[in-house]
Amino acid sequence: MSVKVSMTVNGKPITADVEARTLLVDFIRAQLRLTGTHVGCDTAQCGACTIHMNGSAVKACNMLVLQAQGADIVTIEGIASVDGKLHPMQEAFRDHHGLQCGFCTPGMVMSAIDLAKRHSSLTEATIRAELDGNICRCTGYHNIVKAVQAGAQAMSS
Amino acid sequence: MYQFNYHKAVSVADAAALLARNSDARLLAGGQTLIAAMKLRLAAPPDLVDLGAIAELRGIKADSGTLTIGAMTTHADVAASKEVMQSIPALGALAASIGDRMVRNMGTIGGSVANNDPAADYPASVLGLGATVNTNKRKIAADQFFKGMYETALEPGEIITSIAFPVPKRAGYAKFKNPASRYAIVGVFVSEGGSGVRVAVTGAGPSAFRLPEMEKALSAKFSPDAVVAIKASADGLNSDIHASKEYRAHLITVMAKRAVQAALGK
Numbered sequence: 001m002s003v004k005v006s007m008t009v010n011g012k013p014i015t016a017d018v019e020a021r022t023l024l025v026d027f028i029r030a031q032l033r034l035t036g037t038h039v040g041c042d043t044a045q046c047g048a049c050t051i052h053m054n055g056s057a058v059k060a061c062n063m064l065v066l067q068a069q070g071a072d073i074v075t076i077e078g079i080a081s082v083d084g085k086l087h088p089m090q091e092a093f094r095d096h097h098g099l100q101c102g103f104c105t106p107g108m109v110m111s112a113i114d115l116a117k118r119h120s121s122l123t124e125a126t127i128r129a130e131l132d133g134n135i136c137r138c139t140g141y142h143n144i145v146k147a148v149q150a151g152a153q154a155m156s157s
Numbered sequence: 158m159y160q161f162n163y164h165k166a167v168s169v170a171d172a173a174a175l176l177a178r179n180s181d182a183r184l185l186a187g188g189q190t191l192i193a194a195m196k197l198r199l200a201a202p203p204d205l206v207d208l209g210a211i212a213e214l215r216g217i218k219a220d221s222g223t224l225t226i227g228a229m230t231t232h233a234d235v236a237a238s239k240e241v242m243q244s245i246p247a248l249g250a251l252a253a254s255i256g257d258r259m260v261r262n263m264g265t266i267g268g269s270v271a272n273n274d275p276a277a278d279y280p281a282s283v284l285g286l287g288a289t290v291n292t293n294k295r296k297i298a299a300d301q302f303f304k305g306m307y308e309t310a311l312e313p314g315e316i317i318t319s320i321a322f323p324v325p326k327r328a329g330y331a332k333f334k335n336p337a338s339r340y341a342i343v344g345v346f347v348s349e350g351g352s353g354v355r356v357a358v359t360g361a362g363p364s365a366f367r368l369p370e371m372e373k374a375l376s377a378k379f380s381p382d383a384v385v386a387i388k389a390s391a392d393g394l395n396s397d398i399h400a401s402k403e404y405r406a407h408l409i410t411v412m413a414k415r416a417v418q419a420a421l422g423k
Contacts, residue, residue: 001162020163020205023196044193045337047259056233056262062196063188063263066163067209115258132339133257 007071009034010078024068025049025060028075036076036106040135047134050107051075057114059133076106079113089113089151098147100138108134108144116152124149159201165210169293169316172206176314179204184316186229186268189260214267214318219244222324222351225291228267228317233258235266245286247328247346247419251278254332256339267317270302273309273364275395276340278332280365285330285346285357288322306363325350327379329419331412332360335399342400343408347416349379356384356413361394361405371413379421381414 006015009032016031028034028051037060040048044062051060052074079087086094089112099105108131115130116122127148128141136144164182166172176182182204185191194200208214214229219240226235235241236253255261255269255278269279270290283290283299290297293316302310311317325348332344341360348355356371374383389409394402 001160003163019160021158021160021195023158023192042196044189044260047257050259053262057259058262059259062192062260064163064185064192066165066207067185067188067263069165069210111259130258133259 003066005065005069007068007073009073010075018065020064020066022065023061024051024063024065024073027065028060028073034075034077038103038106040103040107045133045135046104046107047111048104048107050110050134052110052114055117057111074110076110079109087113088154089116089148092151092154093144093147096143096147096150098139098144104134104136104138108136108148112148112151113155116148116155119152120156122149122152158195159198161195161202162204163207164204165207168211169213169318172208172211172316173293173314175204175206176316179206180313182206184208184271186271187231187263187265188268189256189264190268190272190274208267208316217241219324224248224322224324225319226266226322227319228270229265230267232256232261232264232266232269236261244324245322245328247330247348248282248286248322250419251282251330251332251346254278254330254334254339266320270320271309271311271317273303273307274340275306275363276335276338276342276344276360278330278341278344278359281341281344281346281357281359282322282330283320283357284365284367285355286322286325286328286348286350287352287355288320290317291319291321292317300367303364303366308364323350323352327420327422329416329421331415331419333408333412343405343412345409345412345416347375347413347420349375349420354379356416358389358409358412361389361409363393363395368409368413375417379417381417381421384410384413384417387413 038048040046049061183202185207216227232252241249328348332341344359354375391402391406396402
């Protein structure tokens with residue numbers, strides 16, 4: 001069954017005809033060619049597919065694109081400034097070497113931005129608890145936590 | 158995922174009509190369980206009725222001793238709600254412990270309760286507070302609602318619209334999380350309210366159940382030591398790679414103690 005879907009993605013209005021069973025992550029990657037959002041586990045555990053829908057972090061692999069009908073979607077490609085300047089959270093991940101292979105990173109950054117927006121002050125314990133929907137196989141998380149702390153601070157100033 | 162016909166309901170009545178016209182249709186709430194199951198082909202409904210656009214199903218209302226939560230209210234919204242924090246903080250804490258932040262931004266209380274996963278958190282609170290499940294057809298008391306593994310009293314075509322929780326004097330929830338999935342290996346919800354003490358356990362058995370022995374002990378003395386010596390029976394409890402039924406029986410007592418501590422604010 002083909003259904004028309006409309007939404008805003010990284011500030012741009014998008015309209016497309018989709019099969020009803022199309023996942024949001026597959027729409028973003030295959031139809032919109034925004035491949036920064038990754039499919040890691042495909043079972044909603046690892047968080048590599050994390051994007052923002054209407055201002056909140058969600059796992060794009062675990063929802064239909066039709067559930068985003070009319071929504072405001074932001075992916076990792078949409079958070080840097082128009083002039084290419086990195087988002088403070090991206091800059092913090094770069095500064096604090098919060099990645100190795102980079103596969104979990106877009107999801108980590110999107111999740112971290114969401115968590116930084118919801119907490120005025122972030123302790124290490126809070127960051128570690130709040131990132132429990134994002135899994136990294138490379139880093140052991142230490143630098144990710146440092147990056148999130150620094151990024152959150154930069155975001156609030 | 159297999160193909161299906163997608164229907165977007167504009168109201169509860171519309172959703173009910175869509176379910177009536179498509180006998181094997183399933184309701185889509187937050188999708189955090191259903192979409193995952195469909196991806197694995199564990200569920201393959203030929204029709205999906207999406208409740209996502211029905212505004213009347215979302216919202217939280219506190220009203221003279223009752224907290225009513227709309228079926229499509231997300232776990233994140235329950236966890237962040239001032240009304241919930243002020244009336245039943247244990248419920249907000251329970252909602253905040255479900256899954257992870259991204260799952261909580263989509264998952265709903267109605268979906269969780271209708272699905273009745275043996276390890277879901279909400280059933281413990283619905284049973285543990287003596288809540289009423291409101292549907293488009295009737296009101297169902299918690300004690301009559303949870304029937305078995307993934308089985309509830311809901312009839313085909315029946316839609317949960319909201320859940321009404323009586324505000325207790327105090328309540329607490331403690332759960333022993335599976336470290337990977339964060340589901341409850343055992344979760345215990347304890348409350349002391351207008352109808353006395355209620356103790357409800359999730360994760361341990363095929364469906365949430367009450368513990369009359371602990372309720373009696375806590376009615377006499379609402380303190381952790383009242384339950385510490387009470388052993389739950391391992392008979393009929395779940396046994397799997399995560400925990401044996403004997404371990405789950407043991408965890409019931411430990412989590413009950415911690416739930417009482419939480420209720421006492423300790």
